[in-house]
Amino acid sequence: MSTELLEVVDLSASYGAVRALDAVSFTVPERGFRAVLGANGAGKTTLLRTLTGLHRADAGRVLLDGEDITRLPAERVITRGLAHVPEGGGVITELTVEENLRLGALWRSSRRDRATEAEVLDLFPPLVERLGRSAGTLSGGERQMLAIGRALMARPRVLLLDEPSLGLAPLVTKQIFTLLRDLRERTGLTVVLVEQNAAGALAATDSGVVLNQGRVAVEGPSTDLLSDDRTRHAYLGF
Amino acid sequence: MDHFVDLTLSGLASGAVYAALALSLVIIYQATRLVNFAQPAIALIAVYTAATVAPLTGSYWVGFVAALTVGAAAGALVERFVVRPIARVSQLNGIIVTLGLLLVAQGGVGMIWGNEQHGFSYAFDFVGRPSPADVFALVSVAVVAALLFCLYRFTPLGLRMRAAAFRPEAARLSGVKVGLMLTTGWAISALIASLAGMLAGPPFISPNVFDIVFVYGITAAVVGGLDNPFGAIIGGLLVGLGMSYVSGYAGPELATLTALALVVLVLSVRPDGILSRPTARKV
Numbered sequence: 001m002s003t004e005l006l007e008v009v010d011l012s013a014s015y016g017a018v019r020a021l022d023a024v025s026f027t028v029p030e031r032g033f034r035a036v037l038g039a040n041g042a043g044k045t046t047l048l049r050t051l052t053g054l055h056r057a058d059a060g061r062v063l064l065d066g067e068d069i070t071r072l073p074a075e076r077v078i079t080r081g082l083a084h085v086p087e088g089g090g091v092i093t094e095l096t097v098e099e100n101l102r103l104g105a106l107w108r109s110s111r112r113d114r115a116t117e118a119e120v121l122d123l124f125p126p127l128v129e130r131l132g133r134s135a136g137t138l139s140g141g142e143r144q145m146l147a148i149g150r151a152l153m154a155r156p157r158v159l160l161l162d163e164p165s166l167g168l169a170p171l172v173t174k175q176i177f178t179l180l181r182d183l184r185e186r187t188g189l190t191v192v193l194v195e196q197n198a199a200g201a202l203a204a205t206d207s208g209v210v211l212n213q214g215r216v217a218v219e220g221p222s223t224d225l226l227s228d229d230r231t232r233h234a235y236l237g238f
Numbered sequence: 239m240d241h242f243v244d245l246t247l248s249g250l251a252s253g254a255v256y257a258a259l260a261l262s263l264v265i266i267y268q269a270t271r272l273v274n275f276a277q278p279a280i281a282l283i284a285v286y287t288a289a290t291v292a293p294l295t296g297s298y299w300v301g302f303v304a305a306l307t308v309g310a311a312a313g314a315l316v317e318r319f320v321v322r323p324i325a326r327v328s329q330l331n332g333i334i335v336t337l338g339l340l341l342v343a344q345g346g347v348g349m350i351w352g353n354e355q356h357g358f359s360y361a362f363d364f365v366g367r368p369s370p371a372d373v374f375a376l377v378s379v380a381v382v383a384a385l386l387f388c389l390y391r392f393t394p395l396g397l398r399m400r401a402a403a404f405r406p407e408a409a410r411l412s413g414v415k416v417g418l419m420l421t422t423g424w425a426i427s428a429l430i431a432s433l434a435g436m437l438a439g440p441p442f443i444s445p446n447v448f449d450i451v452f453v454y455g456i457t458a459a460v461v462g463g464l465d466n467p468f469g470a471i472i473g474g475l476l477v478g479l480g481m482s483y484v485s486g487y488a489g490p491e492l493a494t495l496t497a498l499a500l501v502v503l504v505l506s507v508r509p510d511g512i513l514s515r516p517t518a519r520k521v
Contacts, residue, residue: 054407074410083411090408092401102394103401107413110394150412 005030005190006051006082006158011060013050020046022214023060028158028192033184035201035222036194037236038211044194045087047211048160052077052084064158079107083156087163089147093136097127100135100146104153113153120149123179141172148176152183158190165197173197177204198236202226210235244367245486246479251372253478254379258434259455260462260470261383265427267464269403269420272329273456276316276336278448279343280428281435284309285443286347288436289358298361306432313428314421322420344445353445360440375437382430383471389426390467399423450494454481457497461504463511472512476500 004027013021021043028034036044049055051062053074062070064080072080092100101120105113121128124145130138135146144164151159161180165173181204183189195201202208202222209219210231218231225231232238259277266274284305292301316339325332362370390396401409402419410416438451454477462473480500485493504512 052411054410074407075413075415078411078413086408086411090405090411092405092408094404095397095400099397099400103397103409103412103414106394106398154412 003029005032005065006192007061007063008047008051009061009063011047011050011062012058013046013055014058015046020214021050024211024214024216025060026209026216026219028190031184031188031190032207033181033191033205034193035198035205035208036192036211037198037201037208037225038217039235039237040196041213042211043214044211045162046214048084048086048162048192048194051160052082054084054086075107078154078156081155081157082160083151083154083158084160085147085151085162085164088166089143089164091135091138091143091147091150093134095135096132097135097138097146098131100150101127101131101153104150105155107154116153116155120152123152123183124149140167141169141176144168144172144176148179156189158192160192160194162194163196164193165195165200170200173200177201180204198232199226199238241486245482247368247372249479249482250475251368251375251478252438252482253458253475254375255434255438255451255474256454256458256477257471257474258379258382258430258437259452260458260474261386261467262427262430262434263455263459264462264464264467264470265386265423265430267459268467269399269423270321270325270329270332272321272325272332272336273464274336274427275333276339276343277427277431277455278435278452279340280309280312280316281431281438281448281452282343282347282445283312284432285358285435285439285447286351289351289356289443292359298359302361302436305436306429309432309435310425310429313431314425316428317421317424318417321424322417348445351445355442355444358440358443364441371440378433378437382433383467386426386430386467395422454478454497457501459511461500461511463508463514466511466513469511469513 006028008024008026010023010025011021012019012023024047036047038044046055050057053072057070061068064082067080069077069080101117102112105116126142127145127149135143138146164176177200180191184191193201193205202225205222207221208225210217212235217235218225262277263274266272287308288301288305291304292298320335320339321332324335360371362374364371390400398414399419399422401412402414402416406416435448439447458473458477459470461476462469477497477500480496481493484496
């Protein structure tokens with residue numbers, strides 16, 4: 001029995017004739033915190049979308065705790081414990097903050113899960129006083145908190161995040177990265193973080209995968225990637 | 239003064255029917271951004287079901303329930319097997335197909351039941367002020383609107399349906415079966431359209447009986463704001479009252495014009511309808 005919770009094996013995906021992912025393979029161990037880095041158009045978002053069934057895989061497999069979930073429709077993937085916070089958060093601005101949170105737990109039970117709600121609100125105190133307000137009134141940072149909160153309401157085993165730092169102040173980004181680390185320590189959550197902000201992401205994660213034109217260009221421990229000048233110049237731009 | 243009360247009551251009663259039709263359009267528009275021209279077709283199938291079932295069983299109410307059930311099922315089937323595969327290609331195609339469905343249904347009803355008018359008995363009297371028929375129209379639409387509000391606002395199903403309508407992808411990631419929610423929404427919408435048909439149809443029904451009623455229903459939806467259910471109800475009552483006053487004080491030949499005037503007036507002041515929030519949309 002391997003300790004790899006999420007295994008991606010030779011995953012390929014395309015948009016029409018354009019190949020967006022070309023035989024991408026990597027693994028994430030249980031309680032791992034892995035960054036997926038790369039330039040614009042490297043395939044990071046497509047990778048996450050293919051993992052959760054929002055985009056169809058052409059070939060390859062996605063295994064979650066040994067179970068093949070490659071062809072599972074997106075609305076079923078969450079029931080296996082794989083949560084996805086999409087780019088921009090995917091907060092539903094027409095609903096209230098509380099409704100967004102409740103939505104996250106609905107697949108488990110139609111009854112309101114106040115215990116998990118309390119845990120999540122504990123992580124994001126700014127949301128508490130805004131529960132009854134429309135999610136459209138939240139600031140960018142609060143929206144990202146709500147998006148992560150909604151994903152956590154599903155009690156996932158693996159959390160996929162697509163550029164949570166997008167449009168946020170550096171300080172807020174840092175808070176979110178720290179929070180993800182804490183979550184991992186406390187609850188054993190496995191996290192895959194797709195980021196444009198490579199320096200920040202590598203500082204927070206254990207290991208990273210660098211994508212380039214839909215292929216894995218480099219992978220390794222975050223500290224190695226940070227200190228390897230060639231990788232940094234070639235793919236990460238800092 | 240008596241005349242005014244009369245006009246108000248009959249305006250509210252017919253307004254309730256327009257409100258119900260408008261509401262049924264708004265439910266679908268919110269979820270799919272599609273104006274469903276097949277709505278009168280569903281109402282038509284519903285009333286003809288009632289007109290067939292009621293005499294057979296001897297009870298208006300058995301016919302009534304059969305009408306709403308068949309109507310709702312027709313709505314679900316239309317969404318699942320006609321609109322969904324086509325609207326996936328293009329939204330405009332979806333709208334045109336609903337128009338086509340209306341023609342098919344009218345033709346089909348004509349072939350089965352005949353194109354001439356049928357008498358259709360009603361459970362309520364049309365005389366009196368307010369007449370029992372008026373009261374039933376107002377009360378049943380109010381009850382349906384209230385139930386709908388509670389469904390959307392307070393139940394898990396309602397939350398799923400709203401999430402699926404506003405952000406289908408985010409809803410899917412939260413485990414919502416978006417397709418099922420769409421079908422459910424169409425079934426509910428068709429049920430309300432069937433109710434509107436049962437209220438507007440009698441005493442005579444024919445394959446084209448709902449054409450004009452539907453025009454006022456669309457008017458109500460546009461006036462109120464196509465993506466606001468409260469707007470649909472306000473719009474429906476406004477259209478009903480406006481037409482009743484104008485035909486009462488100025489002559490019935492001007493009633494149709496009132497609806498047009500209302501649309502022009504409201505849209506020139508609020509282009510998205512009375513209750514719609516201005517929204518930014520990507521172009």
